[in-house]
Amino acid sequence: MGLTKSSTGTNLLNSNVQYLKNENGFTVALAGNPNVGKSTIFNSLTGLHQHTGNWPGKTVSNATGSFDYLDTNFLLVDIPGTYSILSSSQEEDIARDYICFGNPDVTVVVVDATCLERNLNLVFQIMEITDNVIVCVNLLDEAKKKHIDIDLDLLSNMLGVPVCGTIARKKSTLDNLIDVIYKVCKKEIIPTPKKITYLPIIENSINLLEDKLKTLFNFPSNLYRWISLKLLENDKKIVDSIEKNLDVNFTNDNKLLNLLDNLNNNLDDSRVNKTNFRNIITSSIMKQAEKICNKVCTFENKGYSVRDKKIDKILTSKTFGIPIMLLFLGGIFWITIVGANYPSSILFSFFGYIQENLIDFANLLNCPTWLSNMLILGVYRTLTWIISVMLPPMAIFFPLFTFLEDLGYLPRIAFNMDGFFKKCCCSGKQMITMCMGFGCNAAGVTGCRIINSPREKLIAILTNCFVPCNGRFPFLITIATIFIAGNIQGFTGSIISTMAVLFVILLGIFMTLIISKILSKTILKGMPSSFVLELPPYRKPQFGKILVRSIFDRTLFVLGRAICVAAPAGLVIWIFANVGINGDSLLNIIANFLNPFANLMGLDGYILVAFIFGIPANEIVLPIILMCYLGNGSLVDLDDTFAIGNILVQNGWTILTAINVMIFTCLHFPCTTTLLTIKKETGKWKWTILSFVIPTVCGIALCMFTTFVYNIFVTF
Amino acid sequence: MRELLCLNDLKFNEYGYIYDINCDDGVKKRLLDLGLVKDTCIIPILKSPSSGIKAFDIRGSLIAIRDEDSNLINVYKK
Structure with missing residues (x-):
């Protein structure tokens, strides 16, 4: 986040826009990995000046703006960038809470064409929460420079959701995206996400738990599978967030707890336990992501750009x-x-x-x-x-x-x-x-x-x-x-x-x-805690x-x-x-x-x-x-x-x-x-x-x- | 059995493949979010002038990881 009217000064103090809903039209959430150009797309669509910058984490709270297309008003919510909805820092909590519980009419997941594989991780995670997903493959210009070619139609087929290719800096390339957003909101296009199938033992447990949850609680129908998965994983932070946002208490119900215990024991017998659960889940997702990428992308050089490498060698050298x-x-x-x-x-x-x-x-x-x-x-x-x-x-x-x-x-x-x-x-x-x-x-x-x-x-x-x-x-x-x-x-x-x-x-x-x-x-x-930082590719300002x-x-x-x-x-x-x-x-x-x-x-x-x-x-x-x-x-x-x-x-x-x-x-x-x-x-x-x-x-x-x-x- | 070595000992521009990650929970989760699962290719690229942190090519993006964490990640060479 940078310096704009909304991000500096006292406006910082009342920026609580967590549950935004457009009363007169549709609400569109803009999600994605950090630094993939969400804010640029947001600005182009709304004409607002949300500050953009080439570093992860510059959007740290939700920003909103609206635009009209044909006869309809759309409220666009720019969510902080996140690698995953299983978040770890505060701005990612904001992102996760909005994606999971903000209930937008459609969620546009912006992905970076130059590293599609990793970005698909988030796409699959979001597709577990909601069906109304549009994938926006951004930075096609950078991909072209790296000689990466992406078959968007095939990608759309393999994911089961609409896919739009954009170059956010060129406004004209966004027309198609707007049109697809409109059609999805008006139910002219109905996305049918192809969800990840996990190991059979996990799938079984999910199904049993899902049935139980359906008898106990009244959640939005698309959330049962996801909540079951999260309960099995037993990540305290996320379970807390689910309890808070949906106003339920899982620990009150003994039948549910018993079932959960049994399922966890079963999983344990198959060597799926608390320590490797997340690993197994992510592996399944990444395998699918790799499979898709191998089919839809043609690379000349897959890795980190040679030009950037040369610049980085100098800018981070020991002497200079x-x-x-x-x-x-x-x-x-x-x-x-x-x-x-x-x-x-x-x-x-x-x-x-x-x-x-x-x-x-x-x-x-x-x-x-x-x-x-x-x-x-x-x-x-x-x-x-x-x-x-x-x-x-x-x-x-x-x-x-x-x-x-x-x-x-x-x-x-x-x-x-x-x-x-x-x-x-x-x-x-x-x-x-x-x-x-x-x-x-x-x-x-x-x-x-x-x-x-x-x-x-x-x-x-x-x-x-x-x-x-x-x-x-x-x-x-x-x-x-x-x-x-x-x-x-x-x-x-x-x-x-x-x-x-x-x-x-x-x-x-x-x-x-x-x-x-x-x-x-x-x-x-305290000791220094470890951290992981992405160094984004250089971009021509x-x-x-x-x-x-x-x-x-x-x-x-x-x-x-x-x-x-x-x-x-x-x-x-x-x-x-x-x-x-x-x-x-x-x-x-x-x-x-x-x-x-x-x-x-x-x-x-x-x-x-x-x-x-x-x-x-x-x-x-x-x-x-x-x-x-x-x-x-x-x-x-x-x-x-x-x-x-x-x-x-x-x-x-x-x-x-x-x-x-x-x-x-x-x-x-x-x-x-x-x-x-x-x-x-x-x-x-x-x-x-x-x-x-x-x-x-x-x-x-x-x-x-x-x-x-x-x-x-x-x-x- | 493939020979294992820790990520921090991998030479620059050498290809390693993830065997396991033994970092604390937070970092482990973050690395998973970045798609660093078993068998993912990882290449050391840069070293910070103030030392103690290196940047790696992971699935086409450049990710900086501190030494104490890369010491806890085991990789194998193909």
């Missing part, structure tokens, strides 16, 4: 793997820093010009000075500063980052870094959630659902805000440009600022590892889509959020700066109060005030600092970032202040949205408070440390 990763990251920052400067200064002068005119206009209207000051110097100025400082870096950073994401590089980062995370007793998948945190920490926290072990998931959640989100990036970049690069202009200057930003990011990653380790050794004790998506879905959305928070915050700050007791403004009183403590951290009271006021959204920290310094009405023209620098220097900023501000930006309490998301994901205030305290304490301690070291150097 990690340097290349840093180079990519640094490159992105560098382009952002260099590219953002110019548009930033244009925006500054533009808004400055309007501001002057606004003041003139207000004077013309004989508007009271306090009102015009409050609105123009308070609200308007804060707003425009945010736009000037944030818009250019974001508009450059996001498309670049999305590019890496679409390419399929993120799982490689996780693969490269896994060794370090393992040493800290956590999961390499944490790296993926951290990369999501670069966009938005709240999205990163939700993304932690991809981590199976609850302990490791909690660690990933608690440490997510150690990576600076986009709300903090522009701030970091601005400070780095002004203070670290300083008067060094041009190429060298930009390289120096890049290094500074990169250093802060690495510090964040380093702190994440340390804190994860400490948590694993103290309150969240679609430049046009990346631009549109990252500008509209991410940049403008994040900016919009910042503006919504900034306007009232600007007002509040202005009031704090201009209302006071005995001629001393409230802001000064608070800042002076905090000053001694702030000095210990190498900051000043105003900066701390700004961070505290910035809790609703980190984006507004810098504007608040500037407001504080300029608060008492003195009007300064801000032409560009360096003008900001002058103001800061005039207010006593040194290189130490700059460094500490950068450190504290990276390491401090998360914003309200992230905190609320953490509360929702963990369900406990305890963890929420901890996620507030941990980074703050780290930040304060580190700032104090640098101040201490700096003072020693200055003294001697």
Whole structure:
């Protein structure tokens, strides 16, 4: 899941769409393995902008959208990708619960044409639950490149359900799919899935149990066989889920328990027991899948692509793997820093010009000075500063980052870094959630659902805000440009600022590892649990889509959020700066109060005030600092970032202040949205408070440390 | 009897065929979900620069498995 209106911010908090039903039409579920293009199909059909990306697990909750075809309305439900409905992680539980109990009119199983065999496993599992299945063979273009040819008609015959071939990126190829969905919903096509036949001894037990269940419970008719199979397998998690969703209790009925015991004993005699049951079932399915694939597919090369292998050898090599990763990251920052400067200064002068005119206009209207000051110097100025400082870096950073994401590089980062995370007793998948945190920490926290072990998931959640989100990036970049690069202009200057930003990011990653380790050794004790991660094939990113998506879905959305928070915050700050007791403004009183403590951290009271006021959204920290310094009405023209620098220097900023501000930006309490998301994901205030305290304490301690070291150097 | 060796000892680009999987339940299930049943072909492809994890070609897709798990998977060569 990425950053869209529905996936970031407070919308994360009310996304419980588990049992969706279309009242006026049909409900269509979109299921499939991770990373087979479900979200792309979803977007093409509904015209919505569910974020897509080339890595498993980016959709972590159900998303819905609707479309019309002929006279009928269809509600499409995009389910998180899952390898199997016998799930193991949270986002897969969501998928399983919807597939099994959501009761959609038709379930479209999207499969990857390049590895059909494995994908058929899920198809067979879903066909055990419902008859109304359509198989959508996606990524035919990639299959063609790998010289894989699939006989779709034969596949349809062998499965007994309709099969559509699609290239999700080409919208026209979806027409057939829509038509088939329509026909299945209207019962013009009736799928008759050819279910797997297991070993005779298992089939017998299923039949006996099915008959018993029919006399005892009133389930949807298609579920008896599946529930019998699951009861025989006795997987607690799934049985619990069945009991919960169908509101029954199997343990209440002694006759059923006796029968189950007998059957299990019989199975045991035939060497089918709890430990190998799943293995036997899956083997039967995979044998059938292999048989089908051998008939319908013609391969030239079956294995993992030769081109990908060459790229992977370099990107994950012992010598180059990690340097290349840093180079990519640094490159992105560098382009952002260099590219953002110019548009930033244009925006500054533009808004400055309007501001002057606004003041003139207000004077013309004989508007009271306090009102015009409050609105123009308070609200308007804060707003425009945010736009000037944030818009250019974001508009450059996001498309670049999305590019890496679409390419399929993120799982490689996780693969490269896994060794370090393992040493800290956590999961390499944490790296993926951290990369999501670069966009938005709240999205990163939700993304932690991809981590199976609850302990490791909690660690990933608690440490997510150690990576600076986009709300903090522009701030970091601005400070780095002004203070670290300083008067060094041009190429060298930009390289120096890049290094500074990169250093802060690495510090964040380093702190994440340390804190994860400490948590694993103290309150969240445990060994690293094992995990399995798919490295998807590289895909050529679609430049046009990346631009549109990252500008509209991410940049403008994040900016919009910042503006919504900034306007009232600007007002509040202005009031704090201009209302006071005995001629001393409230802001000064608070800042002076905090000053001694702030000095210990190498900051000043105003900066701390700004961070505290910035809790609703980190984006507004810098504007608040500037407001504080300029608060008492003195009007300064801000032409560009360096003008900001002058103001800061005039207010006593040194290189130490700059460094500490950068450190504290990276390491401090998360914003309200992230905190609320953490509360929702963990369900406990305890963890929420901890996620507030941990980074703050780290930040304060580190700032104090640098101040201490700096003072020693200055003294001697 | 075919000679068994653990998956982690299989050389890069060498073909192995699954004999049995003795990992803990969670991983075992996940590997089954990925179609890793008896006799499935598996080929080591990549090693992480931070070590401790390798990526394998399983049925045409690339799957990363940590060493402590691949140590518990037995394969045979044909």
